[in-house]
Amino acid sequence: MTIKAIRDQSLPMRHIVHVRDHIISADASVEEGGGDAGPSPHDLYDAALSACKALTVVWYARHKGIPLEHVEVSTERDASEERKGVYRLAATLHLTGEMTDAQRQELLAVAGKCPIHKLMTAVTTEITTVLA
DSSP states (O other), X not given: OOEEEEEOTTSSSOEEEEETTEEEEEOOOGGGTXXXXXXXXXXXXXXXXXXXXXXXXXXXXXXXXXXXXXXXXXXXXXXXXXXXXXXXXXXXXXXXXXXXXXXXXXXXXXXXTOHHHHHXXXXXXXXXXXXX
């Protein structure tokens, strides 16, 4: 799959990101010289974790017949030591539905196994960049 980021010249730094048939606006904050017309790349990275945890929990609950009614994942970023090689994300799951404590703990454990969580913590990512 190819993902494209194409500059939108109407704003200083905004790019339009094409993923399959979806379009996402990405930009830098005003403080960073952008127009804040969309989430920053850091925001999208963090959002991928939140979305993955939520989708994984919903899929698992449906598969196991757990009466999950609603899930919300809040992720807080601490980038204060990023330049030292430490980037911290703290995810909080808000689950509603008539579930037992054991079911809630099961969903918490499953959220920790979402594919993006694994990519961020257990996989070596190799990136190459070339000129076209």
